[in-house]
Amino acid sequence: MNKYYVIGLLTILLFSCASPEKIIYFQEVEGVQVQDSLLNFEPKIQVGDILGINVSAVDGVAALPFNLYETPVLGNSISNSKPLTYLVDSDGQIQFPILGDLKVEGYTTKELKTVLTTRIGEYIKQPTINIRLTNFKVGVTGEVQKPGAYTIANGRISILDAIILAGDLTIYGNRKNVLLIREQKGKRTFINIDLTNKELFNSPYFYLAQNDVLYVEPNKTRVNNSAVGANTGVILSSVSILISLVAILLN
Structure with missing residues (x-):
């Protein structure tokens, strides 16, 4: 020899x-049809969420009692008053002005907007409701370029978006086994995600919920x-x- x-x-x-099969994302994606339920995905409101809710109307004075402010509103002016947010309590409720205790857990912000528009519409004409999740964040850790917690302004983020925010996986990241950690209603679940599988686009976990954490485990080379x-x-x-x-x- x-x-x-x-x-x-x-x-x-x-x-x-x-092997390229261990590195390339979403192999053989031709023909993948994304479900409508994912295209229209919105996160559900959970216990511990912080909601920013603003109520306005053509008659601005009539809408004032339906808003929370840090300091008392003097007369018809709110220029020096800071709006307050609503914390979803352990019962999934917020205490809303005039309406009292209001169940919000399990609603999307769009669904809650419809509820509030109907309820407040009993008191004032043509109310306009704006709602946003102010504490929506996700975490990405492990074999990524920039591990950390990321605040999401629009309340909607996919696994791909989160990975992009974290600067993509390092060459040592195991693309076939990314762990998604999700906690809802006091129960923690662990889901394994394969970034090389095109079926991720139709996975119910493609879009992240608030406080989700992605952990990218090291591959055999790193170990x-x-x-x-x-x-x-x-x-x-x-x-x-x-x-x-x-x-x-x-x-």
Whole structure:
């Protein structure tokens, strides 16, 4: 057996390239039809959410009692008053001016807007309701370029958007096993996501809920490198000696 063949074989075994199937996202996406339910996705309001709700109307004075302010409104002026937000309590309710306790858990902001428009419409004409989730955030950690918690202004973010915010996966990220951690109604669930599978586009987890966390686990290369640690130099020296010995024996 030629010594150069043996040396080459050892080198290939030590430094073999990763398979494209382990690196490329969303393989063979042709023909994927995204479901309407995902195209129109909106997150549901949960316990602990903070809602910003503003009520206005043609008659601005009539709408004032349906808004919360940090300081009392003097006369018809609210220029020096800071609007307050609503915390969804453990019963899934907020305490709304005039209307009292109001169940909001499980609604989307669009659905809650419809409810409030109907209820407030009993008191004032043509109310306009604006609602937003002020504390909508997701976390991305593990093998990404910029791990951290990200606040989402519009209350809608997909797994892809979250990964982009985090600067994409590192070369050591396991694209076939990204862990989604979700907590709802006091129950924590763990979902494994395969970023190489085109079916992700129709997954009920494609869009993230508030406070979701994505954990990108390290691939085998990273794990092996970590196991080697400070012994890297020793191992490389040993491999070099082994190759030299094989060359001598085959000479």
